[in-house]
Structure formats: structure tokens, C-alpha cells
Amino acid sequence: MKQIRILLAAVAALSLAASAHAADFVNVLTGGTSGVYYPMGVGLSQIYSKAMPEAKISVQATKASAENLNLLQAGRGEIAFTLGDSLSDAWKGDEEAGFKTPLKKLRTVAAIYSNYIQIVAAADSGIKTLADLKGKRLAVGAPKSGTELNSRAILKAAGMSYKDLGKVEYLPFGESIELMKNRQLDASLISAGIGVAAIRDLATSVKMTIVTIPADIVPKIGDAAYQVAVIPAKTYEGQNAEVATIKVQNFLVTHEGVSNEVVYKMTKSMFENLDTLYAAHAAAKAITKADAAKGSPIPLHPGAEKYYREAGLMK
DSSP states (O other): OHHHHHHHHHHHHHHHHHHHHHHHEEEEEOOOTTSSHHHHHHHHHHHHHHHOTTSEEEEEOOSOHHHHHHHHHTTSOSEEEEEHHHHHHHHHTOGGGTOSSOOTTEEEEEEEEEEEEEEEEEGGGOOOSGGGGTTSEEEOOSTTSHHHHHHHHHHHHTTOOGGGSSEEEOOOHHHHHHHHHTTSOSEEEEEEOTTOHHHHHHHTTSOEEEOOOOTTHHHHHOOTTEEEEEEOTTSSTTOOSOEEEEEEEEEEEEETTSOHHHHHHHHHHHHTOHHHHHHHOGGGGGOOGGGTTSSOSSOBOHHHHHHHHHTTSOO
16 A cells, blocks of 8 residues: 555656646747747747746747647647648648648647738849749748748649749748849748748848739638738838738647646737737737637647636637
8 A cells, every 4th residue: 555655656746747847848939030930939938938937938940830830749849830721731641741640739829920922023033923933943931831831832723833933942031032132043932921021131132023912812722721911012112012912820839748837828928918029020910819719720728728718718
């Protein structure tokens, strides 16, 4: 009997240690430093540091959506940014999208802002429509990133593939923009929040145009994550008219191994300190508490659900 009590005590101690460990570290998985995920992730880390002073908060630059989701499944992060279509592919286990098996440990924390598909081209490239991309040099995003998956989807819906392009470069935003500035690329497809730093940089360096993505492309993609959108006039220097495009919902996600208490704190502290995210990047201004618990292709984490119920956003 004494041995059983000792064994039970040891198991309880290990359980407490594991729970404490989960709260000791919060690694925020983001994207490339020239995108939106990274600066917003830094903003989140500042919020979490105040809300959970006992925890060590870190921010990791990654290749974004697909890598983030695989890292979460492996327990190598506590919260991550992802595009909605990548999240759906991960849950289903779409190998072509970079997920060898269904990632069933993933859980949603919040729907946040939308990524806008922004195809920027050198003004003298002759590219004004999707069809004009044929035979041109295009950067499609880092391999297997959310941006690259968006590139495949857009081109397929327009009746094209990578084979129709003159050259395909698999690069993060910052590198693709540098190549455009050096005349080594004709265009880049960038999936990010409006006002992304990489395009602002390009617009102040060379004359550029933003390629229209017509509304009839959306039903051809056949994925509910894609929606009709508009890039407002004067979002970037020299862009004097609004541009029709497509947007994809972004989510913050975690995994089932992160405790309810930690996820509750992360969710609550973010929505009580949105000004910090606004300061990190203008795209955060599209985040609304009212829509945060909606639209995810995977289940909510119980810790996030607890906050939404307290806030009267779920019954």
C-alpha cells in the first residue's frame, strides 16, 4: 500500500511538473521578418510577457504557415500564425501542401486579420493581368509556405501552372523584392496583410503595378477560405486606384498539449491589448473580438473557448 501511495505521489508530481513546464515556455511561431506575421508575433510576445511574467516568451522566424503547423504538431511551439487554407490542408493531411499525415493535435485560438493576395509587377514588365504572367519571372513564396500554396491555387484557377512561367523563384518576401529591385524578377506574389513592409519598400524604390485578380477567380479556386477583396487606393506609394484581389483568413493556432490556463491567458491578454498589435503592424486593425471564434476549419482550444464564453461571444 505504501508503495502504491509513493507511486501515485510520483505520478502527481510528474503531472504538475509537466503542467508547470507548459507555462514556463511560450514560443511564438511567425514567418519571415519582412512579412506581417513576424512583427505581429513580436507584439504578441510583448503582451504575453506582461500577462505571464513567470514564463519565458520567445519569437521564432519561420517559413510561415505549413512549417508552423508541423512544428506545433511536434510540440515545438505553443502558438502560431497560419493561413486558413493551410490549416484546412493540415487537418486533412494534404501531402502536396506539406502535411504527410493529418495534424489532429492542432487547435484554434482566434481568427485574426486576412491576407490579401498582392501580385506586384515592375511597371515596365508589361504585366497587368494574370494572363500576362505567362513567360515571366515570378516569385511564388518560400517552398510549401502559405504564400506558395496561394500561388498554386491562383494560377490554377486562372488556367495556368508554374510550367507556363518563364522562371519560378521560391523566395520569402524580402528576397523576392530585392530581386525585383535589381531587375532579376518581373513580379512577386505576396500573401500578407495590407501595407506589408516588403511592398512598401518596393514602391519607394521602383515604379510598380499591382495586378488585378478578378472576382470570377474565387469560385474557380473552390475553397471557402478564399474571398473577394479590394486593396484600397493609396495603400502603397504610386497606387492611386483601388485594386480587385482575393483575401484569405489568418488564424492563431495552438495544440492540445498546451494547458487550458495558458491558452486562456494568451487569448484574453491579446484581446485586452490590441493596441500593442496595432502598433506592431497596421494589419492588426482588422482583428475583431466579435469574429475571433468564427470560421476555423478545426476545433477551438478549450482555453480559448473559455474566454469567448466569458466575453459573451459564445453560448
